[in-house]
Amino acid sequence: MNSPQLFYTSESVTEGHPDKMCDQISDAVLDAILREDPDARVACETAVTTGLVLVMGEITTSTYVDIQALVRDVIREIGYTRGKYGFDAETCGVIVSLKEQSGDIALGVDDALEHKRGEMTDADIEAIGAGDQGMMV
Numbered sequence: 001m002n003s004p005q006l007f008y009t010s011e012s013v014t015e016g017h018p019d020k021m022c023d024q025i026s027d028a029v030l031d032a033i034l035r036e037d038p039d040a041r042v043a044c045e046t047a048v049t050t051g052l053v054l055v056m057g058e059i060t061t062s063t064y065v066d067i068q069a070l071v072r073d074v075i076r077e078i079g080y081t082r083g084k085y086g087f088d089a090e091t092c093g094v095i096v097s098l099k100e101q102s103g104d105i106a107l108g109v110d111d112a113l114e115h116k117r118g119e120m121t122d123a124d125i126e127a128i129g130a131g132d133q134g135m136m137v
Contacts, residue, residue, distance in 0.1 A: 016078055022046040025055065028074045029067060036063035041101045050086060052093045060101040068094045 013019045025046040033040045040061035047054045053071050072089045080087035 016080075018048045021048050021075070021078060024078065025053065025071055025074050028070055029055065029059075029065065032065045032070055033059065033061050033063060036065075037061045043101065044098070048087075051088075051091070052095070054095045054097065056097040058101040059098050067096045067098070 011019075015024075022045075025048075026044045029044045029046075030042045033042055040059065040063070042057070042059050042061070044055065044057040044059060047056075053075070055067055055071060071094045072092075075087065075089035075092065079085070080092075081089055083091065
């Protein structure tokens with residue numbers, strides 16, 4: 001009997017790689033918002049290609065962050081400051097497409113059904129993660 005052959009693959013990228021740039025930009029958006037509004041809901045994704053950054057997602061917050069300026073600051077910190085490097089923080093396009101989080105999601109995340117029914121204590125609720133957090137192995 002032959003056993004199935006499985007392949008496990010992984011990728012690791014370093015600073016300057018588009019995937020890492022996306023992570024750094026999304027992290028900067030999250031950090032900037034949570035710094036001013038710890039109760040904010042932030043689901044931010046970033047995509048980059050030569051000369052263009054797209055920041056998209058759903059964010060519910062009471063604060064304002066200049067996303068375009070923040071994106072340019074992150075790109076500048078990475079070192080992309082001249083067109084000949086393939087990316088320029090000053091001249092790249094930055095498109096921001098953010099909307100408020102769905103009220104239906106907030107209903108489920110803000111106060112779980114089990115808590116509404118009195119089946120969970122506040123301590124139980126505090127110990128549970130919420131939203132679309134997850135880990136893939």
